[in-house]
Amino acid sequence: VFSDAIEALRVSYRKMNPFCVPFATTNMGSAILAMDLGWMGPNYSISTACATSNFCILSAANHIMRGETDLMLCGGSDAPIIPIGLGGFVACRALSQRNSDPTKASRPWDMDRDGFVMGEGAGVLLLEELEHAKQRGAEIYAEFLGGSFTCDAYHMTEPHPEGKGVILCVKNALADAGVTRQDINYVNAHATSTQLGDLKEFEALCRCFGQNPQAYLLIQKQSSLSSLACKLSSGMICILCIAAKSKLNKVDDWPLARCCRWNRSCSCYTSYKNRLDPSEYQSRQSGEKCGCQLAGGITKGEM
Template sequence: MQLKRVVITGMGALTPIGNNLAEYRKGLFEGQSGAGNITRFDTTRYKTKFACEVKGYYPLAHFDKKSARKTDLFCQYALVVADEALAHSGLLESTVNRQRVGVIWSTGMGGMISFQEEVLNLAANHMNPRFNPFFITKIIGDISSGMISIKHGFQGVNFNTVSACASSSHAIIDAYNYIRLGKADAIVTGGSEAVVTETGIGGFSAIKALSQNNASPATASRPFDQNRDGFVLGEGAGALVLEELEHALSRGATILAEVIGGGVSADAYHITATHPEGAGALLGMQDALNEAGITADDVDYLNPHATSTPLGDESEAKAIERLFGESFGKVAISATKSMTGHLLGAAGAAEAIACVLAIQENKVPPTINCETLDPEINPSFPLVRDKALAKTIDIAMSNTFGFGGHNATLVLRRYQA
């Protein structure tokens, strides 16, 4: 069968460096740090006392009181960015067959805030247990895709993907595949996460994944730096409207970029650690390039997973070097988690949006905080540091990897008629 072409026609963002797409764009290219001391709870007894929180978000600015009370924060974030992406795309302003519009969303952790609140309430009142009637619907991850579809009447394909920190990249790749197979005209896709909680910080600290640079939160997320000591927990959401090309053209939509490949693989190695030589990462990147019908030499910009963990960054750098060769060709690399922190299940969506913005602006966002490149990494590694780099970007690639050994790579291209 003839596969359909798939394009991006709308985006929405809610991140630690900007509460909408315009603010996120500004924060990215200006190299802003979203990290700061945690405001959600008392961190006195915690080893890590900072995170990349979303700032200035008020539920009642988006929802009535009743709706806000029965919806976990991760789902609120999903609804907010989906609305922005749909408005950006203009999809709802046209005559659209809502039976052919779907939602494929993602979250790594789901309603962790609501789960923690309910368990604490149970512990305090275990002799007279009472549960919120919305407890289950607040914590299950798939409720986000369900609520987006309910709000807008989208009756097409609808589900959530869960693959830890690769979740939203898998969601985007699934949306791409459903559309190019002709099973949908448009799909709202992306991811959302809200786990800056006692359990979130405590849990990731227990496996020694988080930075403990409490003296300087703004510089704690330092991908590929020799002094990195772990990732900075983030939160937020990103949404993209993917659309079949002819459907988009028929309604006069503005096309932001084209999706041309998605590669997936597994490390089959360890529950949390990446393969030390980046074997699974390399397999997924090569799969994405093969599907796109291009080679590594064609890639202008790579947004790596690059969480700022000692093992993870080194193994990914090895995989990238093997993919591109020691010369690295024309690719420029920048790690935007240095600014946003790690949005877990929403990371892939936020970073796919960063890739689209890079294509639109012909500009590579910077990697901040990398003062001295890890000596175990090739000194020719083409990392864009400190300031954005003006560069023609026609093809961009984004990596995301998750606990469990899940790898997903997305390839985007400047739209060509």
């Protein structure tokens, strides 16, 4: 991308599109949509890596709860399959090298996991004040209860060894939503299929939910979504999947279908292995209250 810009300047800046700079601003996509729809409410973009979509949803919900607007369109998108995008993730060894078996390359929590598979995608969600939605007869798929933002304040890519950021984010989200950990029986994890990341997140989630008598279902949809757009849009896609599946009262079995050997190095594995057994997925159903946890860089977003 940078080299293309240099080449354009070398040829002549007079041949550049006069809207080059406006189009380069990250909020221009939503701004153009607002012009088409005539929507004059809050309009901006957020970039917090893997947690971007969660940040967008929580921010949109806050605008509605503050009475600033009746409804908000929030979304996430990215298309990083370009040399600099792939090169960056290869350099930090985050991508799977299992090229001979791409459909099973991304395998969260597997003992042989070696990273994710890059993908591209987008998702958009309409959040609306409940009474406003009822008045216009809108079909309601799910209800937003609460969420939280936190920061590891530890390292740019390495997870906190004690999972403090994840634990704080989950606890704050539960408090904001007014529910207990026993109320949650479906968790959509971040789990990028990296050796350290999966392990520390799993241990943190175990500390958050403890020995929950109502076994919750721990799922990672991004592995089947090819780590959509380095997760800028995957959080949104996961939320849409959760909402749709909750509406149908059904959970499919594809998120963990490619996990061949469970990682037993996790200190919580013994007590939680039955809850993560893929053979149970056909008979399990999603509950009424779900959680989606995404992390990006040192930021965390939980709903």
